Amino acid sequence: MKTTQLTDIRKIEVGQASEPGLISDTDVLIRVGVVGVCGSDIHYYEWGRIGDQVIDFPFTIGHEFAGTVEQTGSLVTRVKPGDRIAVDPSVACGHCDQCKQGRPHTCRNNKFLGCPGQLSGSLKEKIVMPEENCFPLPDNLTLEEGALSEPLSIGLYAVKQSGLQKGMNIGILGYGPIGMSVYLAAQAYGMDKAYVSDKLEPRLEMARMQGAALTANPDREDVVAPFQEAEPSQLDVVYECCGDQQALDQAIDLVKPGGRILIVGIPPVDRWGFDVNKGRRKEVTLINVRRQNDTVQETLDLMASGRIKARSMVTHRFTLDQTPQAFDLVANYRDGVMKAMVQND
């Protein structure tokens, strides 16, 4: 079968590998249909690492995917051959303290697709996953929407962790696919106004099209003053979705006393800081978001019912052979790219 491999910094090669087989009775062999290129994949592509997770080349990345079931182990009941499925790329052990406390996303033995030292990624023709990671796709959703359910489930989890209530006003700093996922989930949960910043104009335009109350580009203008002028009592929740120190500083200025800041972005640095006095005087709650927990099915349901409309997130499509071009485009933020999809056909 065809596979892709990251063979060096900024170098992806397309080649051949032997087909994976079922190992456990609860395994599912999946024909990969479409894979979304994620910001975390780009971290590995550009720097070969996220924090202390360092790639040992060659390695296959990719984790946002949907596909079709080809074969199932004898004990599998959730799916059957021919089913179209979305896949949760996070494999938990099921027996550590975290798993037992209902926190499989912080499982002590967690293995995530396309993470070095864990599991080989999904940018290939076929892959094997445990059945509990497989979610049958509602009939009215496309495979692409199935792949989008991965970042969207993170957005939905961030919104749930923030305690967002109907009528609240929010800030979203960074409007890439994760920022947009937060936006769509917050909309489904009844937010009132959203204030959005990003350094890329096409992304701000997309935010305005979605209905953002006000947008600002930190490279060209002040973000805090116009948002505060429009919302003098400040924002209930601010979601940091770009991993940028400047955005975290702005979040502390923008949030109202007693408000919450959700850290959803992945910073390119290992440490960052915040103004302790501002944070203390406002009694701000800072919440870290680790991917998602138990929000995949709810995300699929919200998409199937039309309460989350995410199709417009996909701006570019490539074949598996064109994976290098897809990464080059996304890493360089070219051509107004939001989400690039790699299709396996």
Ligand SMILES: [Zn+2]
């Ligand atoms: Zn992702």
Ligand SMILES: [Zn+2]
């Ligand atoms: Zn565990």
